[in-house]
Amino acid sequence: MLAPPKGIISKISKKEMSEAIKTSGYLLEQRVEPVLTEEGFYVQMNEAYVDPETRKTRELDISAISAVSVFRKEFVFPLILCECKNNSQPVVFFAKESPISFMYHEEVKISGIPVKFWDKNRYIRLSEFTKMEDFHHYCKGEVATQYCSFQLKKDKSSWMALHIEEQHDMFNSLIQALEYHISEHFGNFTLPPKGQEEGINIQIYYPLVILQGDLYSASLKNNRLSISKSNHIQFRKEIFLPGLNQWEKYQIDVITEKYLKDYLKLIDAEAKKIKKTFRNKRKQVRLSINKIIAEARKPKKKPDSYRAFFDF
Secondary structure, eight states: OOOOOTTOOOSOOHHHHHHHHHTSSHHHHHHHHHHHHHTTOEEEEEEEEEOTTTOOEEEEEEEEEOOEEEETTEEEEEEEEEEEEOOSSOEEEEEEOOTTGGGGGGGOOEEEEOSEEEOSSSEEEHHHHTTGGGTOGGGSSOEEEEEEEEEEOTTSSSEEEEOOHHHHHHHHHHHHHHHHHHHHHHHTOOOOOTTOOOOOEEEEEEEEEEESSOEEEEEEETTEEEEEEOSEEEEEEEEEETTTTEEEEEEEEEEEGGGHHHHHHHHHHHHHHHHHHHHHTHHHHHHHHHHHHHHHHOSSSOOSOTHHHHOO
């Protein structure tokens, strides 16, 4: 057998395989999975979803769902949609307090029934009904709309701060996966038989990026740049959705690997707040569900999706 030409490597070595895996995000995914499982989540790795724009099948690193029982056989399901990245260079988010953060409960993405509630002759959002502005983390702390990472210039004389295309695609992929899950949840609904009540079945979405490398928060105060390490950044992104023919805002959590357990406690606390409200306002919850179902029965033909009846 002829030897390969000089300078061409014919086969990767075991050591080189190990180094390549360590610099990827695969090991991070493997470490995240058992943490989620231990906290009661059902985890799917590399879950397939259909890109709503291209209709091509893509993969999400991790999808994890848990269940909080409100009443017997009635649940609130926190659903984490997660991308794991081993960032070789720090990622910096330009974060600041927002004067309208109390309104960001409107960016909490929810599907199922009931996501709207009949209140004083009108429907209100689930986030308004449960007063999420008082407890949801989207409504607290600093928020970023810009970020950057770093790359050496070609002559390696200095560093550039720039948007890395891979990170841009990562955020877009999370949003596409989120919209796919929402559409699937509404699309799979079937009306209950007449005389049978519909129960609570709500999914609350948490789009999440977990970084293995460093995460920083940056701010400009008195014309001085301040940069500090962080474990959790809230990133807001607005994109146009052709399928819905509208602009939509999303809030995405970016955390470090070591912050994951604290983040899961935060999610659990928010789900329990919603459960408490549902229990305290049981009659209004049941009235809202019955009204939504009654309205959905009226069309002469089955709609393509009950999202139009159920969503706010």
